[in-house]
Amino acid sequence: MSPHRAYNRLLSLLRGSDPQSDREMKADAALLLDAARQRGRGAVAATWLALIWDLISGTAQDLSRANRSLLRAPGFALTVSLLLGLGVAATTTLFALVDAVLLAPLPYQDADRLVAVWESNVPQNRLREGPSPGNLTDWAANNDAFEAITGFWRAQATLRGRDGSAPVTGIQVTSGFFDVFRQSPILGRTFAPDEYPGRLSITSGRTGGGEPALVLSHRLWQTLGGDPAIVGGTLQAEGRTWRVLGVMPATFAVPDTNAAFWTPWDPRAAYRDGPPREARFLSVVGRVKPELSIAAAADRMKTLAARIAADHPNTNADWTVDLVPLRDELVRSSRTELLLVFGAVFGLLMLVCANVASLSIARRTARARDTAIQLALGAGRRRIIREHFAETALCAALTALVAILFTTLSLGVAVAFAPADIPRLHEVDINSRVVLFAIALAMIATTIGVLLPGVRGGSAAITPALKDGAPLSGQRAGRVRRALVVAEIAVTVVLLVGAGLLARSFASLQRVDPGFNVQNLLVLRIAPDVTRYRGQQVIEYYNRVLDSIREVPGVAAAAAVTVLPMSTIGSDFYRPYWLDGAKPAGNVMPQANVRMASPGYFATLGLRLVAGREFALQDTVQSPRVIVINESLAQAAWPGQDPLGRELILDYQGGATSRQIVGVVRDARYKGPRSEPSPEIFIPHAQNPYLVMNVVVRTTMEPAALAQTARTQALKIDPDQPVHSITTMERLLDDTLQEDRFAMLFVALFAAAGLITAASGVYALLAYTVGQRRREIAVRMAIGASSSSVARLIVMESMMLAAVGCVAGALGIAAVSRLARSVLFGIAPTDPLTLMATAIVLLAVVLAASWLPARKAARINPVAAMRI
Amino acid sequence: MTDQPRSVDRRLPLKPKVLHILLSLADGPRHGYSIMQEVASRSGGQVRIWPAGLYGALRELEDQDLIVESGKRPVDDDERRRYFGLTPLGKRVLNAEVSRLEAIVDLARASRALRKA
Numbered sequence: 015m016s017p018h019r020a021y022n023r024l025l026s027l028l029r030g031s032d033p034q035s036d037r038e039m040k041a042d043a044a045l046l047l048d049a050a051r052q053r054g055r056g057a058v059a060a061t062w063l064a065l066i067w068d069l070i071s072g073t074a075q076d077l078s079r080a081n082r083s084l085l086r087a088p089g090f091a092l093t094v095s096l097l098l099g100l101g102v103a104a105t106t107t108l109f110a111l112v113d114a115v116l117l118a119p120l121p122y123q124d125a126d127r128l129v130a131v132w133e134s135n136v137p138q139n140r141l142r143e144g145p146s147p148g149n150l151t152d153w154a155a156n157n158d159a160f161e162a163i164t165g166f167w168r169a170q171a172t173l174r175g176r177d178g179s180a181p182v183t184g185i186q187v188t189s190g191f192f193d194v195f196r197q198s199p200i201l202g203r204t205f206a207p208d209e210y211p212g213r214l215s216i217t218s219g220r221t222g223g224g225e226p227a228l229v230l231s232h233r234l235w236q237t238l239g240g241d242p243a244i245v246g247g248t249l250q251a252e253g254r255t256w257r258v259l260g261v262m263p264a265t266f267a268v269p270d271t272n273a274a275f276w277t278p279w280d281p282r283a284a285y286r287d288g289p290p291r292e293a294r295f296l297s298v299v300g301r302v303k304p305e306l307s308i309a310a311a312a313d314r315m316k317t318l319a320a321r322i323a324a325d326h327p328n329t330n331a332d333w334t335v336d337l338v339p340l341r342d343e344l345v346r347s348s349r350t351e352l353l354l355v356f357g358a359v360f361g362l363l364m365l366v367c368a369n370v371a372s373l374s375i376a377r378r379t380a381r382a383r384d385t386a387i388q389l390a391l392g393a394g395r396r397r398i399i400r401e402h403f404a405e406t407a408l409c410a411a412l413t414a415l416v417a418i419l420f421t422t423l424s425l426g427v428a429v430a431f432a433p434a435d436i437p438r439l440h441e442v443d444i445n446s447r448v449v450l451f452a453i454a455l456a457m458i459a460t461t462i463g464v465l466l467p468g469v470r471g472g473s474a475a476i477t478p479a480l481k482d483g484a485p486l487s488g489q490r491a492g493r494v495r496r497a498l499v500v501a502e503i504a505v506t507v508v509l510l511v512g513a514g515l516l517a518r519s520f521a522s523l524q525r526v527d528p529g530f531n532v533q534n535l536l537v538l539r540i541a542p543d544v545t546r547y548r549g550q551q552v553i554e555y556y557n558r559v560l561d562s563i564r565e566v567p568g569v570a571a572a573a574a575v576t577v578l579p580m581s582t583i584g585s586d587f588y589r590p591y592w593l594d595g596a597k598p599a600g601n602v603m604p605q606a607n608v609r610m611a612s613p614g615y616f617a618t619l620g621l622r623l624v625a626g627r628e629f630a631l632q633d634t635v636q637s638p639r640v641i642v643i644n645e646s647l648a649q650a651a652w653p654g655q656d657p658l659g660r661e662l663i664l665d666y667q668g669g670a671t672s673r674q675i676v677g678v679v680r681d682a683r684y685k686g687p688r689s690e691p692s693p694e695i696f697i698p699h700a701q702n703p704y705l706v707m708n709v710v711v712r713t714t715m716e717p718a719a720l721a722q723t724a725r726t727q728a729l730k731i732d733p734d735q736p737v738h739s740i741t742t743m744e745r746l747l748d749d750t751l752q753e754d755r756f757a758m759l760f761v762a763l764f765a766a767a768g769l770i771t772a773a774s775g776v777y778a779l780l781a782y783t784v785g786q787r788r789r790e791i792a793v794r795m796a797i798g799a800s801s802s803s804v805a806r807l808i809v810m811e812s813m814m815l816a817a818v819g820c821v822a823g824a825l826g827i828a829a830v831s832r833l834a835r836s837v838l839f840g841i842a843p844t845d846p847l848t849l850m851a852t853a854i855v856l857l858a859v860v861l862a863a864s865w866l867p868a869r870k871a872a873r874i875n876p877v878a879a880m881r882i
Numbered sequence: 883m884t885d886q887p888r889s890v891d892r893r894l895p896l897k898p899k900v901l902h903i904l905l906s907l908a909d910g911p912r913h914g915y916s917i918m919q920e921v922a923s924r925s926g927g928q929v930r931i932w933p934a935g936l937y938g939a940l941r942e943l944e945d946q947d948l949i950v951e952s953g954k955r956p957v958d959d960d961e962r963r964r965y966f967g968l969t970p971l972g973k974r975v976l977n978a979e980v981s982r983l984e985a986i987v988d989l990a991r992a993s994r995a996l997r998k999a
Contacts, residue, residue: 032941038963039933042915046933064932072934 070411098459099416101366106421106452108356114442121265123196130343131298132336145298147281148291159311162193165296169216172541174250179736183272184216186279194301202245202260210278226256232264234274253544291329312337358764361505365771368498370463376782378468406465414456502775503819506768508826513765514848516758522840529682531620535743536717541706542735552703562727568715573615574707579684580746591664606693610704618712626658626677633698642677647693686750717742773863780867792876801872808871812864896979904976911952911967948972
């Protein structure tokens, strides 16, 4: 809906007394909005807000001129609008996130035809693995399902500039990448078909197929100064000079916003023996032919996969292909979390609605006499009802206004604080859908909170209400308010249990033994120039750097490794291995993660050796090839036997070589407490020189204090080699828990808000009840009831509410527990301690909320109360 | 009866919004949108009046007899719109308000502190 029509709707809702004025107002608003459109989106938004505000305040003035009921008590409308507005704002914020992340189409042309392609092997239970370069090459040449298909993978590169260097993520893409996504650059051009063949990977250290070229992301371009003249210029990265061909728009984030640049990659040229079929690591996206449905395309691809499997049974038997719409693929991981949070926010809004409804009922009963007098004096019921509608409309408009304002604020905050890996978060924006959602929700919320609870006011019978001392609150209104408070307590119970479970789950995550000592470890990353250091020069360089760092007082040990535990930097190398003898036939090929480590790595990390020895300086290229394996691999390969001294053949770097096992090391959780240890093989760095390494330093003092000194010591050896990503192991471990922490804090926040809402609901209900039952209590006291027994009466009522609310909440927990199980770690959704603690906290809060009303009831003076 | 000077004085001071509306009508009848534009352009964008506020005020001014729907319509007439003009009372109230403001400005000018500045 355009702002024009939204304005017209709002106008007909609020006004209607003067059709001529209304017509002119509509015309004027249209003219003002058109004029604002000339000045840009900001002006339209400002004008739109000014118009809504004008409409509301103008209507309020009209009503006050007509001496209508509302402005006799503006506090009610303001309180209600603020309460509901905040609730609607929270829900709208989440809607905007859900809308951008889950619902909005991807920002590519005909995006519904883009699919992610996966390989799956059901018998081996290896599902959704990234296709291998060999299979992709076959698909690209032989498929009849796609207009274009492309594969890509990320590599870490070090960008060198005049003022230092920075690690960035480069995306290496196979031919057809820009045909699949159909996105034009905002500057320059993308790669021509003849610019793909022969291109090697960024980190290979070699050049192939002409001058290295890349296309920049909008973000990296901005970081580099945002100069359009960069196109045609060059950048220094990974020891080579790259030609900048173009710049992509800010919306282009493939595979995510971390992508700094894209560069062509040719799988045929990258591998000496041709693209491998068993190394499954690529991300593959295809553009389905326009005449095919996705299901039909999937059928064709499965047929092709079966043909390839028949031709290459060793690597492809049982492997088939899955097609997943790209949008579903992108949001898969965040869907549950987002929907959970959305549900929590919506629950909170319902709590607020319940409280407001309770407020409305109290107000209605308090005004029942006024209404009866109006009716007795001849006011039409119709007029009273119309006033009530006008009042609701005003509340709805104010609520919508408050909601839109707060959504604008909170979206900025949410985008800044949400976990970094929620995809598409950068696309979040206040668009017309979000504004409409806020307005619709404001209407629903005010209908629940104001319109329905008050609507009986018009049908109130006249005479009983006018009788002096008649009970003002109907039995029915009291029952409804009680039910509302019970609902509030039930929702709060669910939120409290959720918060408690997440907190306990977080605590058990923190207690998980990662397998090594995370304290007092400093880590830094060194990315030497590939053209400067080769082969044994790399080993010499790192030996000197490590010696230099070891000189620092406070450093106990230092070592280097390709991939650090807990770190997201560096990539896994899963390679097939087998036990002595020939490569086994068949396709079941166990794999292990391969890492290169310097002497003393395990001692430095505090990763205990279970058997054998660790690498020493004597392990060189000339000495026999040795490896250290972890317990998982030992268990898998030689269950119940001693693996020391045995040989293992590793297919790595183009050749299968036999290596002797000299040590077995404890399992470590390499990717954070949630990850399970997997088989690992460590190779002495000296026997397989690797350029980019992580240095890990064991300190005897606070590791962060040594960060600069360690960096300086490394730069002493060669000031030109960049040292970056300096941090501590504790920080890295902490980062892996970021999402869990966010979820825990978020739900805790909602639980606290729910607790406050429920407490205030209980308080308001009891305070009102005590006021209503003054006379009855006075009579009880007059005939001998003690103060404490009266107080007990009130407290018992609140305890009843709490008990019923807890039972209802327990049912709610049972309903969501299946969803919660996937988020929790090391704890069941029915954890008795959490449930008990929740019940105790809730009862304590309800008790506290009933304290004041109970005291008030106990202090009623029977004589004074009965005189009135 | 409404022509009594007392009844003019009783309406002063005018609310700023009302003063701006009356001023915009001083040169002749205008319709609502044109009043909004005129007020905005005369005040250099400092004062903006929005539709609901404007038509509420116009009805009030009509009720108070300060303006009246005008039969005079310009050549580029928009037939869906009403044109409003000042009544004789409206003119007198506007003049009285301007004189009152002038007196205040004179008073301010006479004050030594302001003269120095």
